[in-house]
Amino acid sequence: MRTRSRVGVPERRCGSDCRLLPLMRFAGASCFALASAFQLTGLAEPIQQPKGNALIVGVVVDEHHVPVVRAQIQAFSAEDVRKASNTSQRLGRNSGSASTDETGTFRISGLAAGDYVVAAEAISTFPNGGQVPARVYGPTFYPSTLDVSHAVLVNALDHPATTLQIELVPVKPVRVTGTVISASGQSTEGFDVRLFRSFGGFGSGATVAAVRAKGIFEIPRVPPGTYGLIIEPHGSRPGQEGREFVDTMIDVKDHSLDLSLTVRPGASLTGHVVAEPSGTVTTPIGLRVTVNKAQEQFAAGLPIAAAVKTDWSFRMTGLSGSYEFFVSSDRPSPIVVATRVVVDGTSYPATRGIALAEGEHDVVVFVAPREAPKPTVDTTQTSNALVEQFKKEKVFWKQIEIAKAIAGKHDASVLPPLADWLAHQDRHIRGNVAFIFASFGDPRGLQTIADILADRSERPKGQGITGASSDGRYRFERQVAADRYYAAHLLGDLKDPRGIALLVPLLDDPGTQSIVPWSLGQIGDKGAIPPLIAALDNDDPSNRVLVIYALEALHAKEAVPRLLTLVNDDRKSRFGALVTVSEAAKAAIAKLR
Structure with a gap:
């Protein structure tokens, strides 16, 4: 029997294990990559999938049907993809993954039985920080599409009757250029230009250019997709005092892109740590406050940390984005956890993304001893x-x-x-x-x-x-x-x-x-x-x-x-x-x- 998807597309079949993904096309989505298809704000948290014994097996080939070695394959539950579509969020982590062997074959195991979207990606976009390969392929959904709404669902079984074949789709890299100036008036010549890209549970990035005289930079060949772009002094690190930088997102489509950017110092925090209830943490020695970008797929993922001083104070600089707060202790006990954060008089849960892009902010981080973790083993077993x-x-x-x-x-x-x-x-x-x-x-x-x-x-x-x-x-x-x-x-x-x-x-x-x-x-x-x-x-x-x-x-x-x-x-x-x-x-x- 033939059925139709919600966009009116007849059901496509790949034997008994596959069917068309019933999704509406994402409004305004690029057809070049999953990252572009989910370019709206937020990141869809994957639904917790039970582990099982189901498998998905297949082979990845290029447009000439030559097997592709070391391609990365990921399976996303159909429910996760629907959730991302319905909430206008980027797709979260995969439910399972594998890489192809020397014959282009892959095997994803340990899946719960059910429907999945399967995608393949060739080698990383900027391998080892080098040039983009002569032939570039976009993240490709089974059977051979760059648009997730055209993907065909694969049903994972204990004994799959079908071996998939995913044919990678070539894409054309484009030129990205720009000028970058400093808010403080200093020269930006020699600054590193870095790009980061994420697809499902895997990410890669590299330094791809250096800013030349007069603040000019050029990246000759960038495959279409959504990237995190960082421009920063060579050898600097997040949180370093006096560091000026750009940390932004760019959406590369099918034509050249020219950017005009300004490096700035980002946001600064002056903070204190407070034990709540009082007395549950008796010394600040060994405490450290760390901020991580919340639900961030495209940045380098480097945290910014600050040691807590003897007066329970700390200071951070160079923040730009939405952050979660964590507190750790070098001392054996007690193990501590951040419970809530007050920024400029407004209280937030510590693990909620708090926007901190520029300016000076007053922060109070409340901490408490961490509750004993729940047992992960069923001790009622024999x-x-x-x-x-x-x-x-x-x-x-x-x-x-x-x-x-x-x-x-x-x-x-x-x-x-x-x-x-x-x-x-x-x-x-x-x-x-x-x-x-x-x-x-x-x-x-x-x-x-x-x-x-x-x-x-x-x-x-x-x-x-x-x-x-x-x-x-x-x-x-x-x-x-x-x-x-x-x-x-x-x-x-x-x-x-x-x-x-x-x-x-x-x-x-x-x-x-x-x-x-x-x-x-x-x-x-x-x-x-x-x-x-x-x-x-x-x-x-x-x-x-x-x-x-x-x-x-x-x-x-x-x-x-x-x-x-x-x-x-x-x-x-x-x-x-x-x-x-x-x-x-x-x-x-x-x-x-």
Whole structure:
């Protein structure tokens, strides 16, 4: 049977798994890209989709039907797309994604059964900051359209009967030029010109030009679409004092675009942090206020942060956009959260986008201890069921929560089925298994963690590595560092005094000394106090601040005489709120006396 969409288009079929997306065409939408189709304000939050076993499989080809390698494929639930259409918002994150292999084939798994819009995008718009490729393709919706309202729905099934073929649609890049002047009259020559583009759950950006003499810049080839444009001094960063910049959106269509822009300092904030209720947060030392652009798909995503001073004040500069406010603490406890923000006398929820584009603003950020997070594991399950869930979960930080639930069952019958996993290739998973054994007092648990700490052998890539090497290549030494760090963290999670003997020798270990003081504080045994006091002899300011936090957590009154010798050490730590040794020492002394 043939049906018609709401725009009167007959149903198009691709076997039993597809049908035309029943959407009205977006008014004023560009036909070049999804980003343009959703160019109105706001970002549609994706509806939470349950995970399932459904699949979408297919192949991506170019206009000559040659398979496209490393294309990015995304599946958006039909309901999310309808929601975005009905509320004039840009489409949010995808429900699932994959990339094509050397044959152009892709497989998106873990989807809930249902209808999806499937889109493909070739390599990033500006690969590695270089020139746009000679042949450029727009984000293409199945089967081969740049207009989301012409997309054909795909029904995800456990055993899909149809292999999709998405044929990418070529687009013609255009020339973008402009002049940029400074509100303060300074020269803009040498400023970086950067473009950012987002499609679904993926974004890319690069420095694409530099401002020349007389404030002129040119980007020769820009594919049509909606972009975030930033022009800023070379090497500057958001929030830097005195920085003048442009941060705006541009909509590139099918013809050249000429811009006239002015760099400005943006908005500035003078603020205070207030605990609510009073007394729930007793010291500002270690607090940091951070603002992130709210629901922002097209900017670089770099936050602006400011350390809270001893008088509970902070200052920020260089804001331009709509921001959410967050507060964090370097100290082990309490974990804090921003509850509301008052800007120029008007109160807002902290996570609501607050427009701050220019001028000076007075801000009060209210904070409170964060409520304990809700359990993510169903602890009513049987021990055997939890073990099966543990084995299926491959993400280490999710898996450790299951491990804690297993330990809470106090059922030692779970150990034999997990014994072989004490030699798991992934040391993070191996450590989580060891946590279970150690929680039951089985000596194999602590021994396995000790072995991970001592093991510096070559190994395949696992989990926990932060960032990437400069050349993008895997270095097993970085995996070793991540594995050893996590093992030391697990000893803090265990809170077993037997872990002190394993941790104390690592107080001077460059790979673990940033986590060892926290773990000793979590264990909570007074036996850690003497070695922590001795560790204050390490002259590194970051290490000293971390050790001071641990001594404070252990209520180490005997550390006060040594802390008094550090009250004139004004060197800053290199993490978080950049607390000085002096500030940390004074706060600890006030609490311990």
